[in-house]
Amino acid sequence: MQKNEALYTIVAQLMQDGKGILAADESDATAGKRLEIAGLPNQSGNRQDFREILFTAPSIDEYMSGVILFDSTIRESTDQGIPFVDVLAARGIVPGIKVDRGTKPLREFPNEVISEGLDDLSDRLREYYTLGARFTKWRAVISISDTTPTDEVLRLNSVQFALYALKVQEAGMVPIVEPEVIFEGTHSIAQAEAVTTRALQILFEVLKQYRVDLKGIILKSSMVLAGSQAKEQSGADEVATATLRTFQLGVPREVGGIVFLSGGQTPKRSTENLQAIAKFGTQPWPITFSFSRALEEPVLVAWQGKPENIPQAQKALLQSLKDNSLAQQGKYESK
DSSP states (O other): OHHHHHHHHHHHHHTOTTOEEEEOOOOHHHHHHHHHHTTOOOOHHHHHHHHHHHHTOTTGGGTEEEEEEOTTGGGOBOTTSOBHHHHHHHTTOEEEEEOOOOEEEETTEEEEEEEOOOTTHHHHHHHHHHHTOOEEEEEEEEOOSSSOOOHHHHHHHHHHHHHHHHHHHHTTOEEEEEEEEOOOSSOOHHHHHHHHHHHHHHHHHHHHHTTOOGGGOEEEEOOOOOOTTOSSOOOHHHHHHHHHHHHHHHSOTTOOOEEEOOTTOOHHHHHHHHHHHHTTOOOSSOEEEOOSHHHHHHHHHHHTTOGGGHHHHHHHHHHHHHHHHHHHTTOOOOO
16 A cells, blocks of 8 residues: 555646646657757757757746656766756656557557557566656557457557556556557547547556556546548537547546647647636546647757757747646636
8 A cells, every 4th residue: 555655646746736747758760850840860969959958948847747758868868967867856857758669560450559568568667767767658559540440459458558557556656558549530529539438448447457556547648639631620629528528438537647648739739729628627637738749849949959049949848838837727828
């Protein structure tokens, strides 16, 4: 019970009102796509520079409760030799780590994938804990088409989530489970709602079967909205209604918290949708944001790889965090 209480304390730290989690857990390859926004090549020095800009920006601890790191990033330090995890922890920001190893196709299930990384997970968790991580993330990828997703693959990914979550909680860390319903596609918001609801219902059915402590986990969810190529795009109020309806049908009340991924939405749209959700008032779970590109893109645009632009880039991050903090509280006014 003592270990579980420690997990609940971490959940409470991460789910503070007015604060969110920065998902800076891009793989080295994906980080290269981010750097393209600033016109920079994908080199380790540029990746380190960008993350140092993020983690050392003034006053971000007012709006940021945690940061999800990648394996290479959790081992990096500032130019002065201070480990990034120590920089974050000293500011009251909880360091976390992405632990899945990506996806692989399932031969008998066309266009569906399973996440990998369980084989050596226990060993890696021990090392990550020693390095300073106190929460983790595991992602499954769910695409919507006429034939996908199947219940079989949703259930298989849910079993992976359960095994992952049990190992993480045993290691004294909080697991984030992220069943990401992919935004790309032509699907309607009704299709997105049906798929998201089904995915969550199966996920939590399986987590309960495996006796995962739901108070000691966080769900990272997509917002429910029509696909990026759909003819009819979803308005913020429509997104909020569909998303909260999905949670009511799929997420048990005892779950420690829910955070949103931006999932390819523009920074502005992510914030406006978060605001619309918050306007519905208090829910059974604390709800906040865990954005990646939606927080990082304004920083990269302002930075452009130039040292003289770093203060402006850090101001852009602070403004993005503040906007989403206000939206999380239902106080954001669209510009």
